[in-house]
Amino acid sequence: MKVSELPYSRVTLEEVTSVMEDVIARVKNAQNADEILAAREDYLRLMTKFQTNTALSYMRYTINTVDEFYKAENDYYDEIGPAAQNYNVQLASALLDSPFRAELEEKLSPVLFRSLEVERKAMSPEIVEDMIEENKLVREYSDLMSGLEFSFRGETMPRALLMKYAKDDDRDTRRECYEVLGRGLEEHQAELDSIYDRMVHVRDRMAKKMGYKNYIELGYYRMGRLCYDQEKVRVFRENILNDVVPVVARLRSENAKRLGVTDYKLYDDGVIIPGGDPKPFGKEEIFAAAKEMYHAMGPETTAFIDMMLENEAFDVDSRKNKWGGGYCTEFFAFKQPFILANFNGTAGDVDVVTHEAGHALNAFLIADNRFALELGCGGMETAETHSMSMEFFAWPYMEKFFGDKAAQYKYMHALESFSFLPYGTMVDAFQHIVYENPDMTPAERDAAWLELEKKFRPHISMEGIPYLEKGTRWQYQMHIYEMPFYYIDYCLAQTAAFCFLMASLEDYDDAFARYLRLSRQGGEKVWTDLLEEAGFPSPFTPGALKTLAERVEDLLNKIRQ
Ligand SMILES: [Zn+2]
Numbered sequence: 001m002k003v004s005e006l007p008y009s010r011v012t013l014e015e016v017t018s019v020m021e022d023v024i025a026r027v028k029n030a031q032n033a034d035e036i037l038a039a040r041e042d043y044l045r046l047m048t049k050f051q052t053n054t055a056l057s058y059m060r061y062t063i064n065t066v067d068e069f070y071k072a073e074n075d076y077y078d079e080i081g082p083a084a085q086n087y088n089v090q091l092a093s094a095l096l097d098s099p100f101r102a103e104l105e106e107k108l109s110p111v112l113f114r115s116l117e118v119e120r121k122a123m124s125p126e127i128v129e130d131m132i133e134e135n136k137l138v139r140e141y142s143d144l145m146s147g148l149e150f151s152f153r154g155e156t157m158p159r160a161l162l163m164k165y166a167k168d169d170d171r172d173t174r175r176e177c178y179e180v181l182g183r184g185l186e187e188h189q190a191e192l193d194s195i196y197d198r199m200v201h202v203r204d205r206m207a208k209k210m211g212y213k214n215y216i217e218l219g220y221y222r223m224g225r226l227c228y229d230q231e232k233v234r235v236f237r238e239n240i241l242n243d244v245v246p247v248v249a250r251l252r253s254e255n256a257k258r259l260g261v262t263d264y265k266l267y268d269d270g271v272i273i274p275g276g277d278p279k280p281f282g283k284e285e286i287f288a289a290a291k292e293m294y295h296a297m298g299p300e301t302t303a304f305i306d307m308m309l310e311n312e313a314f315d316v317d318s319r320k321n322k323w324g325g326g327y328c329t330e331f332f333a334f335k336q337p338f339i340l341a342n343f344n345g346t347a348g349d350v351d352v353v354t355h356e357a358g359h360a361l362n363a364f365l366i367a368d369n370r371f372a373l374e375l376g377c378g379g380m381e382t383a384e385t386h387s388m389s390m391e392f393f394a395w396p397y398m399e400k401f402f403g404d405k406a407a408q409y410k411y412m413h414a415l416e417s418f419s420f421l422p423y424g425t426m427v428d429a430f431q432h433i434v435y436e437n438p439d440m441t442p443a444e445r446d447a448a449w450l451e452l453e454k455k456f457r458p459h460i461s462m463e464g465i466p467y468l469e470k471g472t473r474w475q476y477q478m479h480i481y482e483m484p485f486y487y488i489d490y491c492l493a494q495t496a497a498f499c500f501l502m503a504s505l506e507d508y509d510d511a512f513a514r515y516l517r518l519s520r521q522g523g524e525k526v527w528t529d530l531l532e533e534a535g536f537p538s539p540f541t542p543g544a545l546k547t548l549a550e551r552v553e554d555l556l557n558k559i560r561q
């Protein structure tokens with residue numbers, strides 16, 4: 001069925017309450033494990049309906065944000081969200097405390113029970129009020145950021161448009177862009193500092209109410225992390241610092257020479273190829289190329305892309321009243337993934353059919369998995385492994401997307417992706433400092449950021465750029481405000497994606513088979529086990545990234561354009 005024809009109906013709080021109260025009571029009063037498994041079937045039916053309809057209403061709102069019906073439906077789910085989540089935690093508790101737990105773990109999955117445990121540790125009725133306050137602050141930040149207007153060369157524009165000039169081939173244009181950005185943010189310094197300060201304190205309060213030392217531990221549980229803790233992430237950050245940072249600094253400095261830049265500034269970081277970054281063909285060609293590519297990859301990816309195209313599961317045209325971002329979602333009851341994007345003629349358009357399609361392919365592959373609803377694709381690090389690796393598996397097909405600029409694209413893609421590692425890790429390090437010291441002043445936070453910049457991006461200077469030179473670059477990294485501790489997941493996944501790239505350059509078919517095997521398991525195995533099974537070392541052991549970084553440096557020196 002075409003995505004536009006999928007039927008929608010509201011799932012009310014009354015329905016959720018009636019099913020969940022019944023299910024929870026049956027789990028608590030069960031005389032044997034089978035009674036619990038039967039109650040679980042009713043829970044899964046409700047969740048399937050709930051997931052499908054909330055996702056449909058969100059999708060229909062984002063494709064037309066002035067649609068009053070779906071706007072109201074969406075608001076309704078926002079409103080009942082915390083109550084529904086609370087029932088989930090009550091059910092998790094009942095399952096975890098059941099006298100039949102051992103038998104259930106065996107009949108279901110131990111990973112499922114680990115995830116229930118983490119879910120319980122992440123939430124408590126006593127923090128519901130704080131969560132509502134946190135949501136309000138997130139809204140306050142996103143309203144502030146999306147309402148910002150910048151005046152650039154006589155034109156007024158939002159930040160997304162302004163940042164196009166950050167990639168301009170002309171250095172003066174880029175510098176001016178950052179000056180306008182810095183001065184514009186500075187006008188809102190008080191609000192930006194105040195919102196973050198209140199966020200840090202509300203999160204710290206939640207953690208302390210739940211008996212944690214500070215927000216870091218709670219933040220990890222809220223991210224649903226099953227296979228790594230603060231100590232492992234600390235080792236990962238060390239690995240990046242020791243083995244990736246020097247390589248990135250060398251590669252970027254080398255590249256800067258070709259751009260004619262001898263004093264590398266923050267505003268030089270958005271350009272890679274002298275003369276401008278490669279642009280792909282148009283939409284028709286991109287979709288034709290994607291179809292050919294997925295057909296060439298094998299029978300599963302053929303079935304996947306044919307289904308996506310047949311059901312019109314891509315909405316990629318930019319138009320008025322369409323939400324400006326991009327995402328991949330799915331409608332569980334119909335086993336239907338869906339991708340929203342806004343094509344703008346840059347290499348980002350190709351990511352839609354590689355990165356986003358990597359997420360969608362995973363949803364397609366795991367649709368019939370037994371725990372697909374509860375464990376999904378796995379943690380964010382696993383989900384991004386699916387998508388970022390697909391970007392690299394698309395390399396042999398890049399001529400179809402970029403013509404004779406394909407080699408330029410590959411160089412740019414690999415260098416940008418590798419350069420992301422120090423930046424993303426720095427974002428994570430910053431948040432650990434902030435939540436360990438919730439009473440830092442705004443000036444102390446900025447100073448901490450500047451220190452990290454020197455360690456993680458020693459090749460970049462921010463001197464002379466208004467406001468940003470004070471260490472405020474973090475204030476427009478949305479995740480720092482809205483999704484604490486999310487960022488490191490991208491870095492973890494990026495290292496796995498590079499492992500797949502290196503493997504694919506040696507033996508593509510073998511690497512792709514290992515990738516499909518990893519993706520097909522969804523969240524039923526934890527990320528570190530999936531990596532081991534794919535034949536890659538855990539990035540959490542000291543020195544684990546050394547060889548990878550050397551190989552990536554070699555590769556980039558070889559394919560430099
Ligand atoms: Zn993604």
